[in-house]
Amino acid sequence: MDASQTKVTWEGEIVSVQPRSTVWRYLVDNRTHREIGYNVFVKGEAIGVDDGAALEFAGRGGSAYDFCVAISEKQQEKLCFRIGDRAKGTAWTPLYPNAEFADLYRAGALKAVKRSGADAPEMAVITDVEPCYDGTPIPRVFSSDYPGPPWAVAAPPLDVYSWRGARMLAKPCWKGKCFRCVWAAMANVTIQYDFDRNLVRNRFEPFCYGPLTCKNYKMGPARSVPCKGFSGVKDEGWLDDICVQWRSRPDE
Ligand code: SF4
Numbered sequence: 001m002d003a004s005q006t007k008v009t010w011e012g013e014i015v016s017v018q019p020r021s022t023v024w025r026y027l028v029d030n031r032t033h034r035e036i037g038y039n040v041f042v043k044g045e046a047i048g049v050d051d052g053a054a055l056e057f058a059g060r061g062g063s064a065y066d067f068c069v070a071i072s073e074k075q076q077e078k079l080c081f082r083i084g085d086r087a088k089g090t091a092w093t094p095l096y097p098n099a100e101f102a103d104l105y106r107a108g109a110l111k112a113v114k115r116s117g118a119d120a121p122e123m124a125v126i127t128d129v130e131p132c133y134d135g136t137p138i139p140r141v142f143s144s145d146y147p148g149p150p151w152a153v154a155a156p157p158l159d160v161y162s163w164r165g166a167r168m169l170a171k172p173c174w175k176g177k178c179f180r181c182v183w184a185a186m187a188n189v190t191i192q193y194d195f196d197r198n199l200v201r202n203r204f205e206p207f208c209y210g211p212l213t214c215k216n217y218k219m220g221p222a223r224s225v226p227c228k229g230f231s232g233v234k235d236e237g238w239l240d241d242i243c244v245q246w247r248s249r250p251d252e
Pocket of ligand 1: 150151208214
């Protein structure tokens with residue numbers, strides 16, 4: 001816990017917009033993904049409101065950006081931030097930095113200072129094809145109709161991500177070829193280590209919500225899932241198959 005939270009004003013160029021998600025893991029019995037907003041990656045500057053000093057960030061996501069701002073779905077719906085836009089706002093450093101990948105959250109006073117004007121199309125959400133077995137419409141996006149990979153387009157609504165499900169993505173891919181892709185995500189992961197004493201472990205893991213046929217995709221090494229009383233438990237990829245099992249089109 002970081003008791004010395006700092007309020008900042010920030011401004012800069014958006015270099016990626018990805019879903020902000022949480023994942024709960026228990027052994028390889030359960031991996032539950034939840035999409036709770038968006039992570040906006042910015043090249044720019046954040047200044048402490050109280051002392052006027054520029055903040056230094058840990059750079060845990062690599063050098064492709066200076067800091068990452070967590071925003072809500074409503075904020076993204078309203079502002080539709082895209083790569084190349086110049087944006088500004090306020091935000092706070094996180095209370096629990098080991099559980100929150102974003103460098104800044106509780107964002108407010110958000111504004112698009114300048115739109116990029118670049119060709120970053122909005123992917124149409126289609127709900128009238130292949131509904132659920134009980135007739136419930138599914139919010140689908142057909143990535144293959146848009147330029148990619150990576151899909152550096154406008155990020156779709158969160159229910160699109162939620163329905164698609166995600167596969168583990170190799171960290172070098174997330175940092176490299178995939179960084180600008182709207183299907184990439186660095187999740188805040190909670191591992192249930194001990195149920196009796198409710199002990200958890202936190203870490204960050206990259207995932208991909210993109211087409212199963214994407215040529216950039218690499219799973220990377222199996223991921224260990226520590227749990228009291230069990231050793232050597234690893235997520236070797238078959239949970240991915242369960243997470244994306246509803247997709248009927250591999251290039252979707
Ligand atoms: S592997 Fe996933 S995140 Fe990377 S470019 Fe392909 S769809 Fe995007």
